[in-house]
Amino acid sequence: MDNKETILKLKSGDKDIYSYIIDEYSSYLAAVINNVYKLNAQDTEDIIAETLLALWKNTKRLNEDLNFKSYLAAIARNKTVDFVRKRRADILELDLNLTDGSDVENDILRREVVDLIKKEIDDTKEPERSILLLKYQYGFKSKEIADKLGLNRNIVDIKLSRQRAKLKKMLLKMEV
Numbered sequence: 001m002d003n004k005e006t007i008l009k010l011k012s013g014d015k016d017i018y019s020y021i022i023d024e025y026s027s028y029l030a031a032v033i034n035n036v037y038k039l040n041a042q043d044t045e046d047i048i049a050e051t052l053l054a055l056w057k058n059t060k061r062l063n064e065d066l067n068f069k070s071y072l073a074a075i076a077r078n079k080t081v082d083f084v085r086k087r088r089a090d091i092l093e094l095d096l097n098l099t100d101g102s103d104v105e106n107d108i109l110r111r112e113v114v115d116l117i118k119k120e121i122d123d124t125k126e127p128e129r130s131i132l133l134l135k136y137q138y139g140f141k142s143k144e145i146a147d148k149l150g151l152n153r154n155i156v157d158i159k160l161s162r163q164r165a166k167l168k169k170m171l172l173k174m175e176v
């Protein structure tokens with residue numbers, strides 16, 4: 001089945017087309033998802049489901065001349081990035097809120113250190129600030145950061161190394 005026929009069937013509300021899409025594109029979508037970020041099978045399946053749901057929600061907007069496979073891949077990539085960002089934010093939030101009440105002093109110290117690091121990053125000039133945020137807040141790889149910011153990957157790695165050293169020096173100076 002070609003792009004145009006697939007899109008026309010989607011737009012007409014043909015329910016059987018989804019079975020075809022799942023059979024035809026699931027492996028491809030899994031490869032796209034795991035090319036963005038290596039995930040376990042369950043997470044990959046969840047993102048495929050989210051991709052298909054997004055396709056279903058936007059069916060009426062589809063253009064018959066659209067490259068359907070590329071469109072699905074774009075949705076899958078975006079859903080994967082969203083998933084990874086959310087997971088990293090959840091982990092950071094869990095880490096910041098993790099306390100058993102037995103070591104309140106260390107909890108307070110850890111929160112102060114995190115606040116200092118955030119302030120230091122906020123005070124950092126561009127493009128270093130964006131590089132740090134993309135790397136540590138959103139979990140992007142150096143290559144992805146370089147592509148997003150239009151920089152050479154080696155430059156990104158150098159700037160990350162320098163910024164990490166700067167943060168480490170600041171923390172050592174404060175005896176943290």
